[in-house]
Amino acid sequence: MTALSALIRRDIRIALRVGGGALIGVLFFLTVVVLMPFAVGPDLALLSRLGPAILWLGALLASLLTLDRLFMADHEDGSLDLITMSRTPLELACAAKALAHWLAAGLPLIVATPVLGLLLNLDMVATGAVALTLLAGTPALTFTGMIGAALAVTLHRGGLLMAVLVLPLSIPVLIFGVAASQAVIVGPMTFGAPFSILCALSLVSLVIGPFAAAASLKHGLD
Amino acid sequence: MSLIDLANPTRFLALSARVLPWLAAATVVLLAIGLYQTALAPDDYQQGATVKIMFIHVPNAWLSMFVWGVMSMASLGTLVWRHPLADVAAKAAAPIGAAFTFLALLTGSLWGRPMWGTYWEWDARLTSVLILFLMYLGLMALWRAVEDPSRAARAAAVLTLVGALNLPIIKFSVDWWNTLHQPASVMRMGGSTLDKSFLIPLLVMAVAFTLLFVTLHLAAMRNEILRRRVRSLQMMQASRVAFSSEVGTGSHQENASKGAA
Numbered sequence: 001m002t003a004l005s006a007l008i009r010r011d012i013r014i015a016l017r018v019g020g021g022a023l024i025g026v027l028f029f030l031t032v033v034v035l036m037p038f039a040v041g042p043d044l045a046l047l048s049r050l051g052p053a054i055l056w057l058g059a060l061l062a063s064l065l066t067l068d069r070l071f072m073a074d075h076e077d078g079s080l081d082l083i084t085m086s087r088t089p090l091e092l093a094c095a096a097k098a099l100a101h102w103l104a105a106g107l108p109l110i111v112a113t114p115v116l117g118l119l120l121n122l123d124m125v126a127t128g129a130v131a132l133t134l135l136a137g138t139p140a141l142t143f144t145g146m147i148g149a150a151l152a153v154t155l156h157r158g159g160l161l162m163a164v165l166v167l168p169l170s171i172p173v174l175i176f177g178v179a180a181s182q183a184v185i186v187g188p189m190t191f192g193a194p195f196s197i198l199c200a201l202s203l204v205s206l207v208i209g210p211f212a213a214a215a216s217l218k219h220g221l222d
Numbered sequence: 223m224s225l226i227d228l229a230n231p232t233r234f235l236a237l238s239a240r241v242l243p244w245l246a247a248a249t250v251v252l253l254a255i256g257l258y259q260t261a262l263a264p265d266d267y268q269q270g271a272t273v274k275i276m277f278i279h280v281p282n283a284w285l286s287m288f289v290w291g292v293m294s295m296a297s298l299g300t301l302v303w304r305h306p307l308a309d310v311a312a313k314a315a316a317p318i319g320a321a322f323t324f325l326a327l328l329t330g331s332l333w334g335r336p337m338w339g340t341y342w343e344w345d346a347r348l349t350s351v352l353i354l355f356l357m358y359l360g361l362m363a364l365w366r367a368v369e370d371p372s373r374a375a376r377a378a379a380v381l382t383l384v385g386a387l388n389l390p391i392i393k394f395s396v397d398w399w400n401t402l403h404q405p406a407s408v409m410r411m412g413g414s415t416l417d418k419s420f421l422i423p424l425l426v427m428a429v430a431f432t433l434l435f436v437t438l439h440l441a442a443m444r445n446e447i448l449r450r451r452v453r454s455l456q457m458m459q460a461s462r463v464a465f466s467s468e469v470g471t472g473s474h475q476e477n478a479s480k481g482a483a
Contacts, residue, residue, distance in 0.1 A: 144384075147380065147381070147384055150380075151364075151377045151380065154373070154377060155367070155368050155373065155374070155377055157367055161363060161364065161367050164359075164360045164363055165360045165361075165363075165381060167356075168353050168356040168357050168360060168385075169357075169384065171349075172391075175349075204387075208384065212380050212383070215301065215380050216376070216377060216380040219376040219379075220373065220376055220377060
């Protein structure tokens with residue numbers, strides 16, 4: 001337990017210090033959202049209708065782009081070998097690393113959402129709904145993306161290939177995240193049904209992600 | 223004859239060479255029977271002659287999921303038993319499965335145009351099959367991106383098993399969500415709702431397409447084994463050339479130094 005909490009604390013510290021990539025994700029999120037009005041035009045009614053979709057897409061891309069460093073830095077300085085050889089089960093270590101990554105890179109996205117909601121002409125309720133769905137959905141993005149990060153480090157290939165492999169897995173999260181936020185804004189569906197499916201997706205990925213990532217690390221690093 | 227006897231690629235090549243002609247012949251015969259029965263099948267009272275797209279569409283759709291199932295079994299073989307032919311089977315199945323999925327999507331949209339009035343609709347069944355197609359393509363990209371086959375095999379196996387979660391979603395998507403796509407009518411609780419005059423040709427076509435897959439898969443596996451042999455021969459040749467040139471310059475220098483002495 002102490003080993004895991006030490007791992008989480010270490011990863012958060014590295015991510016927040018100079019050279020860590022946590023806050024670049026938020027900057028990227030901001031840039032993507034600011035780009036959208038230039039693409040679709042500054043029509044406020046249209047922007048408030050597309051708002052949840054734009055915020056979700058930005059968060060998805062931001063969390064995907066920060067993910068490929070999840071194991072890569074540890075692999076380069078050798079600490080990943082120590083983690084795989086340690087007595088702590090590799091699955092738990094992977095889960096701890098993903099949790100730390102979500103705390104350092106995922107939570108700032110959710111904190112930034114209300115500010116970006118203003119730019120997209122979303123009212124209080126809509127912004128709250130998007131932030132709540134992001135809070136429930138981004139763990140799923142991190143934990144499924146971790147599989148891609150583990151494959152990236154074992155294959156020494158990052159970037160586009162990993163995006164191509166991981167993005168199809170994140171489509172359900174996007175569908176139900178946007179559906180739940182739209183349900184609050186325009187109706188006619190209830191918020192509960194898509195939101196519970198979103199939570200279920202997060203819980204499933206919480207179980208599947210660490211096992212798949214640990215399997216690919218165990219079989220791939222040699 | 224157990225699965226482990228096939229672990230020897232040479233034995234597999236010999237056995238598959240004997241089996242393949244029979245499989246190919248059976249496929250051709252069954253496809254001919256199925257197509258003949260399809261031509262004889264009556265028109266639907268609502269859909270008219272377009273109902274015959276079903277006899278191509280449904281087997282393709284079944285196989286798109288069946289092939290991912292085969293790949294998942296092969297992936298278990300790679301990760302758990304390190305069976306040497308498992309990753310060959312997984313690699314050879316991916317392009318075939320992608321082709322079946324593409325044909326299922328294509329025939330489905332051709333069928334959807336006259337029946338639903340649209341080529342494409344973002345409903346749960348269509349979307350989940352499209353995700354399956356994207357995952358096939360991603361898997362093929364992964365196989366092509368890594369030079370070392372055994373390293374690529376283990377990565378692809380993990381990804382295949384994760385992707386297998388999509389299969390039950392595809393199967394039950396028509397029951398869970400209220401979709402434009404019709405609910406299951408052949409494999410359902412309480413028997414099929416399809417009339418016999420449609421059901422029998424459909425089953426014949428399904429068996430014929432499955433045999434087609436097995437034939438293509440065995441042939442592709444043979445090709446993959448031979449391709450790997452060529453690759454290792456080329457690597458041996460390359461290292462021999464490199465080694466002999468190294469030795470050659472070494473002795474050359476030795477001679478030169480002898481001459482100088």
